[in-house]
Amino acid sequence: MPVERIKPTDFTRTPATPAAKPDFGSATIPKERYTSAEYMRLEWERMWTKVWLLGCRMDDIPNPGDYHVTSIGKEEIILVRQKDMSVRGFFNVCLHRGNRIMVGEGNATSFKCQYHFWEYGLDGAFENIPDLETFPQGAPPCKGLREVKCDTWNSFVWFSMNPEAEPLLDYLAPLPEHLEPYHFERMVKVADMTVEWDCNWKTSVDAFNESYHVQGIHPELLYFIEDKDVQIDCYGRHNRYLVPFSTISHRVEETTEIPHLIKHAMKEAGMNPADFDGRVTEVRKALQAFKRKHGPAMGLDYSDLNDDQLTDDYHYNIFPNLTLNTHADDLMLFRQRPHPSDPNKMFFDVFIFKLLKKDEPRPKKPRHEQFKHGEKSLGLVLDQDAYNLPGVQAGMNSDSFDGLWIGDQELRIRHFHHVLESYVGS
Amino acid sequence: MDLRLKGLKAAVTGGTRGIGNAIVHVLAEEGCALATCGRAPERIESLRRQMDAAGVRFHGETVQGRDGEAMRNWTRNSVEALGGLDIFVASLSAGGGTDEERYWYRNFEIDLMSAVRGVEEALPALRQSKCPSILILATMAASETFVAPMAYNAIKAALVTWSKQLSQQLAPEGIRVNCLSPGPTMFKGSNWEMIRVARSRIYDNAVRQQPTRRMGTAEEIARSAVFLASPAASWCNGSHLLVDGGFSKRVPF
Numbered sequence: 132m133p134v135e136r137i138k139p140t141d142f143t144r145t146p147a148t149p150a151a152k153p154d155f156g157s158a159t160i161p162k163e164r165y166t167s168a169e170y171m172r173l174e175w176e177r178m179w180t181k182v183w184l185l186g187c188r189m190d191d192i193p194n195p196g197d198y199h200v201t202s203i204g205k206e207e208i209i210l211v212r213q214k215d216m217s218v219r220g221f222f223n224v225c226l227h228r229g230n231r232i233m234v235g236e237g238n239a240t241s242f243k244c245q246y247h248f249w250e251y252g253l254d255g256a257f258e259n260i261p262d263l264e265t266f267p268q269g270a271p272p273c274k275g276l277r278e279v280k281c282d283t284w285n286s287f288v289w290f291s292m293n294p295e296a297e298p299l300l301d302y303l304a305p306l307p308e309h310l311e312p313y314h315f316e317r318m319v320k321v322a323d324m325t326v327e328w329d330c331n332w333k334t335s336v337d338a339f340n341e342s343y344h345v346q347g348i349h350p351e352l353l354y355f356i357e358d359k360d361v362q363i364d365c366y367g368r369h370n371r372y373l374v375p376f377s378t379i380s381h382r383v384e385e386t387t388e389i390p391h392l393i394k395h396a397m398k399e400a401g402m403n404p405a406d407f408d409g410r411v412t413e414v415r416k417a418l419q420a421f422k423r424k425h426g427p428a429m430g431l432d433y434s435d436l437n438d439d440q441l442t443d444d445y446h447y448n449i450f451p452n453l454t455l456n457t458h459a460d461d462l463m464l465f466r467q468r469p470h471p472s473d474p475n476k477m478f479f480d481v482f483i484f485k486l487l488k489k490d491e492p493r494p495k496k497p498r499h500e501q502f503k504h505g506e507k508s509l510g511l512v513l514d515q516d517a518y519n520l521p522g523v524q525a526g527m528n529s530d531s532f533d534g535l536w537i538g539d540q541e542l543r544i545r546h547f548h549h550v551l552e553s554y555v556g557s
Numbered sequence: 558m559d560l561r562l563k564g565l566k567a568a569v570t571g572g573t574r575g576i577g578n579a580i581v582h583v584l585a586e587e588g589c590a591l592a593t594c595g596r597a598p599e600r601i602e603s604l605r606r607q608m609d610a611a612g613v614r615f616h617g618e619t620v621q622g623r624d625g626e627a628m629r630n631w632t633r634n635s636v637e638a639l640g641g642l643d644i645f646v647a648s649l650s651a652g653g654g655t656d657e658e659r660y661w662y663r664n665f666e667i668d669l670m671s672a673v674r675g676v677e678e679a680l681p682a683l684r685q686s687k688c689p690s691i692l693i694l695a696t697m698a699a700s701e702t703f704v705a706p707m708a709y710n711a712i713k714a715a716l717v718t719w720s721k722q723l724s725q726q727l728a729p730e731g732i733r734v735n736c737l738s739p740g741p742t743m744f745k746g747s748n749w750e751m752i753r754v755a756r757s758r759i760y761d762n763a764v765r766q767q768p769t770r771r772m773g774t775a776e777e778i779a780r781s782a783v784f785l786a787s788p789a790a791s792w793c794n795g796s797h798l799l800v801d802g803g804f805s806k807r808v809p810f
């Protein structure tokens with residue numbers, strides 16, 4: 132039985148019809164892109180400093196003076212809410228002798244470097260330079276902190292180190308139309324973690340851009356998702372796949388008992404698995420209908436989502452480094468950041484957002500935690516991915532390995548490299 | 558040993574999968590005509606094709622086990638289609654489930670009442686048979702603490718009690734009633750196959766308790782079941798046979 136998907140005539144705001152299949156050939160992808168310091172340098176110069184990047188959530192900095200320091204490679208950026216409620220971003224670098232100015236998150240009336248107390252306003256402009264008269268050359272002519280481009284979309288703050296960067300919405304196109312129906316602004320952050328992984332940032336991006344590895348390292352998911360019959364769509368820079376959840380893989384036999392992860396999804400929606408007399412492969416559609424019918428009474432507004440979105444994983448990659456597992460009730464957002472100098476290391480940020488029911492009190496904002504791989508669990512599935520990645524990176528470094536041998540189920544990896552090449556060159 | 562099943566007519570609930578399905582096949586090989594019911598129409602159809610190919614008289618219907626009327630109708634239709642009935646096997650089960658009160662109702666309707674209803678409808682035909690017998694499938698988990706306390710285990714225990722007392726009532730009429738409790742059983746599409754992959758710790762724990770470090774196969778259960786139901790087991794009545802490869806540790810004096 133093929134997976135039943137919404138029909139072209141069914142309600143949807145997120146485009147759901149398959150995009151035209153691109154042809155990126157079948158060449159081996161050079162492994163140096165993952166292992167070489169030289170490639171890493173070019174990637175920085177030609178890609179990271181040119182694209183739009185996700186900084187923080189708008190509700191991380193709700194009030195004037197609220198700031199959040201985010202980092203990418205060797206750079207740190209202060210994102211700060213202005214008095215007029217707009218958001219601006221500055222390199223977190225003191226113009227005196229280069230010291231970092233701010234750390235973490237908080238509220239400030241000015242940014243004051245703790246080395247010699249040079250002080251900058253929320254707008255980045257010099258506010259006070261102690262003993263300015265002892266600088267015969269005067270203050271630096273630039274008037275203050277070096278600014279980066281900053282904009283907001285769909286509850287997130289974005290920045291670009293490229294002064295020539297196109298407008299954010301143009302960069303993200305066509306995804307705003309895809310993702311706005313999820314109303315991320317109605318969701319709240321419930322987890323905020325950063326893990327240091329021993330692999331290149333792309334090794335991690337790749338691991339989320341294909342479901343081919345589910346049979347290998349997430350076998351228990353074969354009884355919760357369809358891993359092979361997935362719809363892959365590539366758009367300009369970005370891509371996605373649509374993975375049916377609350378069903379079973381075609382690789383396994385249907386059972387009489389409903390697998391526990393599917394039961395869990397039913398219970399979460401208030402549907403009692405003990406009263407469901409249909410077959411396991413009939414749960415997904417029934418759960419969609421149940422959520423459609425009972426969502427409003429539970430204070431959950433699914434009105435902008437199509438039926439499949441009520442159960443499935445609409446899984447997006449926003450180039451270059453964002454992985455979005457979008458679900459009706461939550462968003463699991465992964466941000467993969469390169470290490471400042473080592474192509475064999477990266478930072479993996481996990482942000483989990485949960486849709487609040489109407490009138491549900493906002494939970495306390497989670498504290499950001501940072502740790503090394505293995506020090507703390509990220510949950511079974513992510514732990515399985517994390518456990519595997521250093522081995523992939525180590526193997527790619529072997530002289531015996533030439534490059535990535537990519538199949539159709541990994542089309543998103545090819546597309547990602549196609550876009551990467553358009554920045555870095557091949 | 559001749560099981561003396563040739564030419565007999567048997568109805569098996571839940572015969573499209575697993576143990577029930579294996580019982581259907583063994584009975585067919587032994588020369589019985591077969592009737593069965595199950596939830597999936599395509600499984601009924603594929604079974605029909607297999608039986609047709611083997612030249613076995615067959616009646617199959619899609620039935621939802623919770624639907625009492627449908628269960629009774631299927632039993633009556635089976636008697637009619639086969640032109641009588643000698644053996645009734647109650648194998649249908651809803652499987653396990655915890656943490657929801659509604660599982661008690663589910664197992665009550667599907668495991669217990671489908672058997673009670675089927676037997677009630679089968680009795681008039683069985684009374685006409687020369688070697689009538691009823692076989693009730695329960696579970697080792699009814700008498701051995703297993704995985705978690707749940708409706709499945711306890712409702713199956715009710716079947717054990719009921720089948721024993723039914724055997725006393727029906728013995729004077731020459732109708733034998735026996736009960737068989739399988740241990741963990743592995744077959745294609747079994748819940749254990751899913752648990753092995755999706756909840757490997759529960760599976761490993763179950764297999765560790767098995768002295769041979771493997772689960773039984775549906776055929777291994779079916780052969781014992783077919784013997785108990787057959788005229789060859791004429792002196793087995795009211796017995797409760799544990800077929801678990803040595804899983805349970807209790808000495809049943």
Ligand code: FES
Nearest residue numbers: 225227228244247
């Ligand atoms: S480095 Fe910042 S004040 Fe001197």
Ligand SMILES: [Fe+2]
Nearest residue numbers: 338344349516
């Ligand atoms: Fe994974």
